[in-house]
Amino acid sequence: MAPKTPPSLPLYEVKYRNNIISRGIELFILFLLFSLLAYRFFYLKYHGFQWLLALICESWFTFLWIIIVSTKWSQVEPKTYPQRLLERISAFPAVDMFVTTADPVLEPPLITVNTVLSLLAVDYPANKLACYVSDDGASIVTYYSLVEASKFAKHWVPFCKKYNIALRAPFRYFSGNSSSPPQDSSLEFQQEWKRMKDEYKQLCEKIEEASTQEPEACDFPGDFAVFSSIDPKNHPSIIKVIWENKESVDDGVPHLVYISREKRPQHPHHAKAGAMNVLIRVSGVMTNAPFMLNVDCDMYAHNPQVVLHAMCYFLGAKDEKDCAFVQFPQLFYDGLKEDPYGNQLKILHEYLGRGMSGIQGPFYQGSGCFHRRKVIYGLSPHDKITSGELQDEYLQKTYGKSQKLLASVAKTLSGGSNIIEQFNSVSVSSSVEIAHQVGSCGFEFGTGWGQKFGLLYGTPTEDILTGIYIHSRGWKSAYCLPDPPAFLGCAPSTGPTSMIQQKRWSTGLFEILFHSKSPIIGTLFGKLQLRQCMAYLHVLLWSMRSIFEVCYAILPAYCLITNSSLLPKINESSMLIPTSIFIIYNLYGLSEYVRANEPIEAWLNNQKMSRINAITAWLFGFGSATIKLLGLSETIFEVTKKDQDDTNSDFGRFTFDDSPIFVPGTTILLLNLSAMFIGLLDFKKENIEWGLGEVICTMWVVFIFWTFLKGLLAKGKYGIPTPTILKSGALALLIVHLFQIYQ
Ligand SMILES: O=c1ccn([C@@H]2O[C@H](COP(=O)(O)OP(=O)(O)O[C@H]3O[C@H](CO)[C@@H](O)[C@H](O)[C@H]3O)[C@@H](O)[C@H]2O)c(=O)[nH]1
Numbered sequence: 001m002a003p004k005t006p007p008s009l010p011l012y013e014v015k016y017r018n019n020i021i022s023r024g025i026e027l028f029i030l031f032l033l034f035s036l037l038a039y040r041f042f043y044l045k046y047h048g049f050q051w052l053l054a055l056i057c058e059s060w061f062t063f064l065w066i067i068i069v070s071t072k073w074s075q076v077e078p079k080t081y082p083q084r085l086l087e088r089i090s091a092f093p094a095v096d097m098f099v100t101t102a103d104p105v106l107e108p109p110l111i112t113v114n115t116v117l118s119l120l121a122v123d124y125p126a127n128k129l130a131c132y133v134s135d136d137g138a139s140i141v142t143y144y145s146l147v148e149a150s151k152f153a154k155h156w157v158p159f160c161k162k163y164n165i166a167l168r169a170p171f172r173y174f175s176g177n178s179s180s181p182p183q184d185s186s187l188e189f190q191q192e193w194k195r196m197k198d199e200y201k202q203l204c205e206k207i208e209e210a211s212t213q214e215p216e217a218c219d220f221p222g223d224f225a226v227f228s229s230i231d232p233k234n235h236p237s238i239i240k241v242i243w244e245n246k247e248s249v250d251d252g253v254p255h256l257v258y259i260s261r262e263k264r265p266q267h268p269h270h271a272k273a274g275a276m277n278v279l280i281r282v283s284g285v286m287t288n289a290p291f292m293l294n295v296d297c298d299m300y301a302h303n304p305q306v307v308l309h310a311m312c313y314f315l316g317a318k319d320e321k322d323c324a325f326v327q328f329p330q331l332f333y334d335g336l337k338e339d340p341y342g343n344q345l346k347i348l349h350e351y352l353g354r355g356m357s358g359i360q361g362p363f364y365q366g367s368g369c370f371h372r373r374k375v376i377y378g379l380s381p382h383d384k385i386t387s388g389e390l391q392d393e394y395l396q397k398t399y400g401k402s403q404k405l406l407a408s409v410a411k412t413l414s415g416g417s418n419i420i421e422q423f424n425s426v427s428v429s430s431s432v433e434i435a436h437q438v439g440s441c442g443f444e445f446g447t448g449w450g451q452k453f454g455l456l457y458g459t460p461t462e463d464i465l466t467g468i469y470i471h472s473r474g475w476k477s478a479y480c481l482p483d484p485p486a487f488l489g490c491a492p493s494t495g496p497t498s499m500i501q502q503k504r505w506s507t508g509l510f511e512i513l514f515h516s517k518s519p520i521i522g523t524l525f526g527k528l529q530l531r532q533c534m535a536y537l538h539v540l541l542w543s544m545r546s547i548f549e550v551c552y553a554i555l556p557a558y559c560l561i562t563n564s565s566l567l568p569k570i571n572e573s574s575m576l577i578p579t580s581i582f583i584i585y586n587l588y589g590l591s592e593y594v595r596a597n598e599p600i601e602a603w604l605n606n607q608k609m610s611r612i613n614a615i616t617a618w619l620f621g622f623g624s625a626t627i628k629l630l631g632l633s634e635t636i637f638e639v640t641k642k643d644q645d646d647t648n649s650d651f652g653r654f655t656f657d658d659s660p661i662f663v664p665g666t667t668i669l670l671l672n673l674s675a676m677f678i679g680l681l682d683f684k685k686e687n688i689e690w691g692l693g694e695v696i697c698t699m700w701v702v703f704i705f706w707t708f709l710k711g712l713l714a715k716g717k718y719g720i721p722t723p724t725i726l727k728s729g730a731l732a733l734l735i736v737h738l739f740q741i742y743q
């Protein structure tokens, strides 16, 4: 046995990065930006409208840069020591693990099954874990797959623990070329490995078969009857205990519960937030663990010690206020290193994520996050619960009418920091009836769910809003970066899905600004720190950015078309300001990738994609958020398609479809191309106002939209559909014409 570590050693440490040089460069860029603004301001009277617009856009970019400098100022290097925890602690707190899925087609059940298996097999006493799957698709295939998976789990979980398997999601473990077990392993292991691989193959086949057959044709006996001819948008709640760890053995398989909450057309279901609140309540009446883990159906546990890592924070924190939730960054598997869609967010986590963690803590990212139940129930740090607040009447009004739920809420609220005791001892299956009650859609009516506690409603980015509200009450959150990474999910791998996701995010984030729990209100009236508020604004303003980015991408073209200027001439000394901003900003951005061991292509692709996202998807986000805020329509949660198999050879090449989301990008590209053409025609004329600066800017825009340029010429899914090209062409011509009239 390893020697016991002295109890004085901490369970986690948070050091700060030495980033003096980066700070210096960031401040220097800020100085240059201010110089540019000053230059614009003093020369405003000699120039036309385009100069004013440039000043406005550049003021906005400067404002964003201030936010970035502030957010990146103190970046953390967190470290957790699960080994010390194991040596020191004998009784572990319970954890309820939630998995949400919504659509068996966009989210193939096999993916959900793998996530569930990886969670059931984590290194943690099985009798302290329970896994709850919420299925908003009310799909018989998903349910059937989970039933089959639970049978497989009885072999898989012991196998993983016995041989300390590093990767516990079977589709990853058995993927690639591993057709035979490692040769240097014991004979016994090799045999078991083969058996597991066979069993997993059978599981896949069963799920495959169930997915391809028409649901009616499936002849599922008894248990499956409730699913027959079900309408996923209109059905009573279905709750099934698939597996119960009845003897409460610590090396068995944790409980597995299937939940499809009640849905009625006349009741808003609040998408993922609604699903999460049902999970919280159902688990409240069943196991009522003091901690809750939540993952999306595609985010499997990549590191079997995830729960231990999270516990290092929860149990190691001197003051529980420092740790309302523990967030692991959202990372993705099978992503191309060059990140063609710019959606792997690695650099975002690497600098902004670590930077926020140096203020009040990371965002709640919706997946890969451990929460304290009492924080989700609305408590503030060091809240003293008065007995009045535990009276039935008060609780009923606030948390809903279920005696059993109220008892469990009361236990959680009054539990203080005693987190070992709260675990329910009642059997899980005896609570199914009450679970139906708390899973019904009328249950929340008139209560505080989604308004004052739980996951908050009112935006499709419920995660960020909920996190803001937690930080506004004075809690901090913790960022945990174990190696290997804790969770891996799948990032959208086609142009359209990526755009839809960006649009949904930017819409939802913008709506938060107008919510009663917005970060501005949180800072003015709550305990949200100013710099944390600024960091939140950085993402909440995504869709607003589109306006300025669109203007800025049009301005150089405007100059070429109307023979006007935006930048100093190449031989003027003031040209140094924009040139050095351009060069230093880009080199600095590149250095961030190099320091994070990312390839240069990833930097280039991310540069391009952040402009493309801003100009296309975020613009649509701005539109749909505005429509929603004007009360003209509701935003809907469009679920992202998860790809099971990313091995198709052309994965990574940008794809298009006939969505209008591709119109603005194509228009801007065509506009800049026409501007170059017009500029070429005018080139020899006298009195040319524009110079090399404007030409380079136009070329830069064309370069940013290179994928679109290729899309103009390509066919099939790699090409921009002809109607989109025609619409964009007409729009571009119209704009050129307008420019020429109003110059
Ligand atoms: O009505 C719904 C809609 C979605 N989901 C689930 O929500 C999760 C996230 O949906 P997804 O389509 O994968 O969205 P992403 O944009 O990939 O999700 C990110 O962004 C969301 C906020 O927009 C967060 O909720 C997620 O946790 C975060 O991973 C998935 O497990 C879905 O099954 C539901 O349970 N019910």
Ligand SMILES: [Mn+2]
Pocket (backbone or CB within 6 Å): 296, 298, 489, 490, 640
């Ligand atoms: Mn997702």
